[in-house]
Amino acid sequence: MERTEIDAMRHIPLADFLARLGHEPVRRSGNELWYRAPYRNERTPSFRVNVAKQLWYDFGTGKGGDIFTLAGEFIGNNDFMEQVKFIAETANMPMPVSEMSKPTFLPKPSEPAFEGVEATPLFRSPLTDYLAERGIPYGIASRYCCRLNYGARGKRYFAVGFPNVAGGYEIRSRFFKGCVPPKDVSLVKAEGSPADVCSVFEGFMDFL
Numbered sequence: 001m002e003r004t005e006i007d008a009m010r011h012i013p014l015a016d017f018l019a020r021l022g023h024e025p026v027r028r029s030g031n032e033l034w035y036r037a038p039y040r041n042e043r044t045p046s047f048r049v050n051v052a053k054q055l056w057y058d059f060g061t062g063k064g065g066d067i068f069t070l071a072g073e074f075i076g077n078n079d080f081m082e083q084v085k086f087i088a089e090t091a092n093m094p095m096p097v098s099e100m101s102k103p104t105f106l107p108k109p110s111e112p113a114f115e116g117v118e119a120t121p122l123f124r125s126p127l128t129d130y131l132a133e134r135g136i137p138y139g140i141a142s143r144y145c146c147r148l149n150y151g152a153r154g155k156r157y158f159a160v161g162f163p164n165v166a167g168g169y170e171i172r173s174r175f176f177k178g179c180v181p182p183k184d185v186s187l188v189k190a191e192g193s194p195a196d197v198c199s200v201f202e203g204f205m206d207f208l
Contacts, residue, residue, distance in 0.1 A: 005094070009087050012067055014049045014056055016126050016174065020090050020157065021074070025049070037061075039073045091175040092157055114180050115151035119161055119169070122147045127160050130174045136208045144188065144208065150180065162186060162204040170204050 015025065015033055025033040026045045031052040034045040037060055046059040057064035063073065071083040071090075088095045122128065122142045131141045141160070148161030148171055159173040166184035171177075186204060201207040 006084070009084065009091070009093065010067060011054070012087070012091055012175065013051065013126070014054055014067060014070065015051060017067060017070070017087070017090065018049070019126065089153070089155070092152065092155075093175055113152065116149070116156075117169075117180055118149040119146045119163075120149065122160065127158070127173060130172075131160065131208075134205065136205070140208055144204075148180065172205065 018024075018035065018038060021038065023035055023038040025035050027034050031050055033049040033051060035047040035049065036042050036045045037047040037058055040060070042060060047056065048059070049056045055064060055066060056070055058073075063069070067087060068080065068083045071086045072078050075082060075086050077083065085095060087093070122145050124138060125147070127147060128138050128141055131145075132138065144162065146161045146163070146169075147158055148169055149156065149158045150171075151157070157173075157176070159171040159176060161169040161171050161180070163169055164182075164184040164186045166182040168182045168184060169180040170186075171180060186207075188207070190199075
């Protein structure tokens with residue numbers, strides 16, 4: 001199995017992973033986020049996530065661990081590959097495969113079929129935190145980008161959206177890079193720029 005793909009899953013922030021599954025923290029205390037246990041019913045939050053160590057612990061059941069054991073609680077399965085599959089589907093990541101099962105000629109990856117695409121303002125969120133980590137301040141990101149909510153393979157996701165002239169979007173998040181078709185160029189008129197000057201960028205992240 002590809003170690004880099006497994007390591008990428010291991011480094012998915014647990015808060016982002018839980019948010020993709022529809023669970024938000026009830027309160028925060030330092031490096032700790034407290035939730036109502038996401039895979040069982042409870043009124044008093046007893047599920048803790050340490051954001052510095054990327055570990056979780058459920059005081060109600062006495063269980064804890066990393067993102068793989070958390071996936072196991074959601075699906076009720078201790079099989080590692082089933083946990084990996086669940087994480088890959090939730091984070092919209094490719095499913096890791098063993099070296100022996102890889103084809104000699106890899107087919108060109110296809111975009112998922114996007115459903116229910118909705119563009120909304122880009123407010124401060126894990127998306128803007130991701131952009132900040134890439135050196136893009138919120139003031140710039142919110143001016144040119146939007147938050148794009150969309151469905152794929154029966155699940156709902158969200159990402160940073162950058163519109164193009166054909167009505168499509170380039171989209172980015174910590175876990176996914178793609179395009180909501182149709183694919184085309186994006187034109188931005190910079191304030192105060194000379195009419196006879198055109199700056200060309202390979203991608204919208206470079207532009208930002």
